[in-house]
Amino acid sequence: MRPFIYWGTISILAILHLQAVLNLLPIAIPVYVTAILVLGTSYLLNRKMLLHIDSLSTKVNGLLFVMQGMLLIMNIFGETSWTNVVPFGLFLSIEGIRLLLSQKMFYLSKSVRDYEEQREQFNETYRVVRSERHDFLKHISSLHYLLENHQSEEARDYLGQLVEGYEETNLSIKGERGVVAGVLHQMYRRAKSSGIEVVYDIDIPLSSLPLSDKEIVTLAGNLLSNSIDACEEWQAANGRQATLTLQFYKRSGLFLMICENDSPAIPTDVLDQLFESYGNTTKGEGHEGLGTKLIFDIVAKHNGYLDFVHKSQKFTVKIKIPAVV
Incomplete structure (x- = not known):
């Protein structure tokens, strides 16, 4: 209707x-x-x-x-x-x-759709890890062959390609529980496929947060998805590569998550209520503005603090959550 x-x-x-x-x-x-x-x-x-x-x-x-x-x-x-x-x-x-x-x-x-999406993300991450493990001995054999034949330069280039591929997976899964690793890996691949430079500066696993897996996935997934959308729009308008950075660490009894990305201009009326109510979005028709409100609700539920700033075509979200279960 x-x-x-x-x-x-x-x-x-x-x-x-x-x-x-x-x-x-x-x-x-x-x-x-x-x-x-x-x-x-x-x-x-x-x-x-x-x-x-x-x-x-x-x-x-x-x-x-x-x-x-x-x-x-x-x-x-x-x-x-x-x-x-x-x-x-x-x-x-x-x-x-x-x-x-x-x-x-x-x-x-929506819960059913989210569950299906998380399952797909988890299965994809598991498939990538199995694939890399399956091919590991083959790569070692290739390196061994190159070194035996004194082709050190070729071996160095080959090793560099391997490290870059393994680093992509390792950034997402190290120390994380399955569904959290899945959403991080899927968002990393989505950003890379759009030509966005992604930096995960994660001191400790996001799974350390005193939140349920569902809440962590909702928090990180919406945060990264919104950032990627903004980066894609910024790239289309500026013709240059956008950058997305996610930082996560713990200081003085607080978990701190900082997400920064290139972003086009955001109307003031949308910006003022971006995380406070549903329906505020910069994505046009077809989007309901649910993500930002869900982020705010999770942070508020756990007595956290959320701050954001848009300046010089950079959008930064800072989230602080007490390290108390």
Whole structure:
């Protein structure tokens, strides 16, 4: 169901319901006043709320609308008294149930998608490690052959290529639990495939954070994904290679995570509320701005601190989380 169809239908029903209640007042309230009140409320809710009505099937949405319509008939054609408030209250209750169910269904579906994505990332990382281990003796044999034949320069170049390939995997998996290693490795490969220079300066494993694996994956995954998106946009606009740096270390009882990337300009109104509410995004249509709010919620849940700055085409996010379980 498209948002404008939902808001249009629910606004008409609300206007008729509310007008039936207001008709009980000793003074006459014009219907246009009721319409302005309802439409104004709908507009504000549409700006503030992130709706997931599509998470419910057309049949479920239709059934709820039919129930609300039946309540409207009771309200309009029933005996005029203060009992008319009851159908209006039931109308609002049904709408609350719709919004709650749609939100639950959306996050349930998202959890399933996230699980599938994490499983794929883990499997891909495992496949890469197995592949590298499988070929390791072959590489040693090749180096041995080159050295035996006094081809030291060729051996040095070959070893340099090997180290570069192994370093990519090692940066992501050293000391990390499976799903965390998976998301780090997948983001590293995605950035590299886009021509972005990636630096993981990780003192201790991200898995050391006093968070669940799911929260670490959500935190790091959204942080890196947003940074890569910004780098890709910056590269397209400037024609130069962008840089993304992720630092993680522990100091004085605090875990510190710093993510810095090249970034195009961000509108001030988006920047001001970037991590505070849903729906703030620089990616255009098709993106809901969920990632930044999820990052903020996880940090806040663990009594952490989040700060960010955008200056000279650089976007930096600093996260501090107490080292307390």
